[in-house]
Amino acid sequence: MYFAAMCCIAGIISPHRALVTHQLGQRMAHRLQHRGPDDEGMWQSDDEHTLLVHRRLSIIDISEAGHQPMQRNEYTIVYNGELYNYVELRTTLQALGQVFTTQSDTEVIMAAVEVWGITDALQQFDGMFAFAIHHQPTQTVWIARDRYGEKPLYYHVRYGLQNRAFESMVFASEIKALWEVGAPKNINGTRVLNYLTLGMVQNPLQPTQTFYNDILQLPPGNFITVQPALGKLQMRRWYKPELQRQQAWEQYGNLTVNEAITVYQQLLQTSVQRRLRSDVAVGMSVSGGIDSAAIAATALQQSNTQHFHFFTAGFPGFEKDETVFAQQVAAHYPNRVTHHIVTPTANDLATQWQRFMTHQEMPVQSASVFTQYCIYQAAKAAGVIVLLDGQGADEVLGGYERFVQWYLVQLWRTDKKAYWSERKQMMANGFVANAGIAQIAAGYFPEKAAAHLQKKAINQQYGTAYIDIDFSWKYRNPDTLEKPVIHAVEDILWYSTHIMGLQALLQYADRNSMAFGSEIRLPYLMHNLVNFSFAQPSHYKFKDGYTKWLLRKAVEPHLPQGITWRKGKIGYEPPQQQWLLQPAMKAFIHEARHKLVQAKMLHKSVLQAPINAANAHAANNFDWRYLCVAAML
Structure with missing residues (x-):
């Protein structure tokens, strides 16, 4: 029996016992019921300074064995996520004398912390998680988050006026639970x-920052140590990817290309095998691209009998519809797959807009x-609440066009003959449109290139139409538009994986899946696989006119050639432009504009401007942004 801990967590910590009440905890739990509809639990420490709250989604079992908060010896935990290597860790801990009373990964976490301490225990975990664990003898709480940010954790701290100790700290898996108990909703x-003008959804310089003042997020790979009775907290980074990359390079940095393919195959198989551990039907989001197809093929190789559900978004008549490619993947494994084609429409967007944004x-x-939201909705309707998805491969292995441009710039500096050959092939295969003088110059002067891009963003922000001038002057901050200095393509891959890019996608996936009480598992984010990939030279990732070459070679025997070596890339794109021109969505846009004018974010002249319906990945996606910001107000 496999025990899962998908759910949500919350808590209240204060040196003032009167502020730590079950009533407040129940309000937080009720607000998060959609994430954990099957069970609820609460625990308060003996000194009454700490209250831990849990809502449970029972993936497998709803017995008391999986109930949280869970206690073991001197530890009490609330935990959201999956520890994929809990079987292996359990065996290791048993060899060290640990005795277990449940089959859950939750108990393994507590035992690991007991044996190795919080920092060393976290290093052992392969999983997605956010948890809070209370240690009775020291009256300490540790709040931790996984390496890449697959599971969320938000908190609000209220400080007194005359001292450094906090009055109260509340934390939760979603922000709405913090608002429920009085955290301010100040945008x-x-x-x-930055979002309205440039489409930025992250602030790379302040990883704790959210779209709301006084609401912070625990950055991925960090944990907070809290001393409840003293009102003190300290955040520490437990995951140090630079060190992990160096260690991986020392182990794998000199492999031949065939050796690298073999190791990548082995690591991907291990990751998928661990993420298939479930006693319920498992589905996969299969877009038709190589990332999801490779996960599907690897999963199907794990067993000759297991049946899987594929879920694909289809847009009949749309030029970027990928249904035919997803069907090729499914057809490659006859009688092993039930293929569900989901067709989101403009009407779906209109009728579900408010719920989606909530x-x-x-x-x-x-x-x-x-579109992803609709995929997970369809999976839940089909009775599939565990899905494997392909996030992470593009960032780690270089799947986007801008990465190809940087690789070509790198080749120009090191091997001009290889540059011309690779450039020709990449352009012929549709992975890059051009790599001209500007990109090459950026490679020679990376600091100047970063400064130029920052200045370009500043000017673009200044020149964006319809922004209220007072709003712009009050809130513009050029420092937040700082761009990374890129010396080699590996720098931009690193930045997109660990700093800005991937985390936003993981946030979307968590919210979309938990909206329907579903669980998303991401094999490409097993840390050993990520670190191995970063230890490999860039010409194993960009090769013979293809991106993600190493992945393609690793799964080549198990997929149709037309999928493995498919040319070009479609960025999971729906017909957004068509959707926004439908009457219901146009009405929403007009309403959003009015709200933003009333909020003094936009100038009233926008009310007379025609609808600017843009494609999903267009730079001038302004009316979409108006819709999103208006939904926050």
């Missing part, structure tokens, strides 16, 4: 300005995020 003007809580980049 961060700078974040909104779950997201913050602006999203485009209607592609709503």
Whole structure:
């Protein structure tokens, strides 16, 4: 029996016992019921300074064995997520003398912390998680989050006027639970300005920042140590990817290309095998691209009998519809797959818009995020609540066009003959449109290139039409538009994986899945696989006119050639432009504009401007952004 801990957590911590009440905890739990509809639990420490709250989604079992908060010896935990290597860790801990009373991964976490301490225990975990664990003898609480940010954790701290100790700290898996117990809902003007003008959904310089003032997020790979009775907290980074990359390079940095393919195959198989551990039907989001197809093929190789459900978004008649490619993947494994084609429409967007944005809580980049929402909704309707998805491969292995451009710039500096050959092939295969003088110059002067891009963003923000001038002057902050200095393509891959890019996608996936009480598992984000990938030279990732070459070679024997070596890339794109021109969505846009004018974010002249319906990945996606910000107000 496999025990899952998908759910949500919350808590209240204060040196003032009167502020730590079950009534407040119940309000937080009720607000998060959609994430954990099957069970609820609460626990308060003996000194009454700490209250831990849990809502449970019972993936497998609803017996008392999986109930939380869970206690073991001197520890009490609330935990949201999956520890994929809990079987292996359990065996290791048993060899060290630990005795277990349940089969759950939750108990393994507590035992690991007991044996190794919080920092070393976290290093052992392969999983997605956010948890809070209370240690009775020291009256300490540790609140931790996984390496890449697959599971969310938000908190609000209220400080007294005359001392450094906090009055209270509340934390939860979603922001709405913090609002429920009095955290302020004050929108961060700078974040909104950067989003409205440039589409930015993250602030790379302040990883704790959200779209709301005084609401913070625990950055991925960090944990907070809290001393409840003293009102003190300290955040520490437990995951140090630079060190992990160096260690992986020392182990794997000199492999031949065939050796690298073999190791990548082995690591991907291990990751998928661990993420298939479930006693319920498992589904997969299969877009038709290589990332999801590779996960599907690897999963199907794990067993000759297991049946899987594929879920694909289809847009009949739309030029970027990928249904035919997803069908090729399914057809490659006859009688092993039930293929569900989901066809989101403009009417779906209109009727579900408010619910969708209520779950997201913050602006999203485009209607592609709503497409994912519809996929998870269809999976739940089909009785499939565990899905494997392909997020992470593009960032780690270089799937986007801008990464190809940087690779070509790198080749120009190191091997001009290889540059011309690779450039020709990449352009012929549709992975890059051009790599001209400007890109090459950026490679020679990376600091100047970063400064130029920052200045370009500043000018673009200044020149964006319809922004209220007072709003712009009040909240513009050029420092938040700082661009990374890129010396090599690996720098931009690193930045997109660990700093800005991937985290937004993980946030969308968590909200969309938990809106329907579903669980999303991401094999490409097993840390050993990520670190191995970063230890490999860039010409194993970009090769022979293809991106993600290493992945393609690793799964080549198990997929149709037309999928493995498919040319070009479609960025999971729905017909957003068509959707926004439908009457219901046009009405929403007009309403959103009025709200933003009333909020003094937009100038009233926008009310006479025609609808600007743009494609999902267009730079001028302004009316979509108006919709998202208006939904926050």
